[in-house]
Amino acid sequence: MNTLKAEKRNLETKAKRLRREGFVTGNLFGKKIEKSIPLKLDKKEVDKLLKEHGKGSQIMLDVEGEKYDVLLKDIQFNALKGQVDEIDFQALVKGEKVHSVAEVVLLHHDKVTTGVLQQLLHEIEYKAAPDALVEKVEVDVSNMRVGDTIFVKDLAIASDKDVDLHTDLETVVATVYEVHNASAEEPEESADAAE
Known part of the structure; x- marks a missing residue:
């Protein structure tokens, strides 16, 4: 299973600025996660992952050393700029549909x-x-x-x-x-x- 690294995002830094700096913003949510976790991901790594995987794919998400089995739930693509702006990940719970x-x-x-x-x-x-x-x-x-x-x-x-x-x-x-x-x-x- 492919692993994608992510960092927790400080919401004081605007998404627009992060995208200019080469990041894709995202969120991690799930039944066992109290509040969704805002993320920032390296754009090059995201592009590499999306060559093989798309919406509905299951991957491993490494958030600052903590690993989550996740589903690529939603991918927001900016057609004007030809890039991914945001990705939402759903943390999976074993046995839960x-x-x-x-x-x-x-x-x-x-x-x-x-x-x-x-x-x-x-x-x-x-x-x-x-x-x-x-x-x-x-x-x-x-x-x-x-x-x-x-x-x-x-x-x-x-x-x-x-x-x-x-x-x-x-x-x-x-x-x-x-x-x-x-x-x-x-x-x-x-x-x-x-x-």
Whole structure:
């Protein structure tokens, strides 16, 4: 499990100033933490971590020598500056279920040669204990053809007894549709938009 180092943040120092100095601000909260702990984290370390992990990932957070098993709960990205401004971490309690998200990753989409593959769901909401957390749900789409659809109920996570899904089982994850021949009930512009 990856470890990220953090320091407790003095709230007298403004977040804007810390960001200018190369830090990302954050908060650590949890059931066994009385008040949330304001943090500052090295921007380079955060960027390195986020290359492999995203929202819903489980990591180890080292706050001045004290280690916490945490969930990356929320990541605030500043699109204008192209940087992460703030991260919230939830300290996990063994055996206690937490609400999280798993990223949906389509594998072998280059093998779909008939029609156009469209991914309609990018993350799945669920609740699970720390030892059952799922960071990514990988979906092999190599055998999909025109007209094929994958639903949440078709994924391995749907049959995992340790995971309580919050995303509807009938939600479409991915589908393959035909491009050029618009059917009679489809307006022509939808075929044009798909090209």
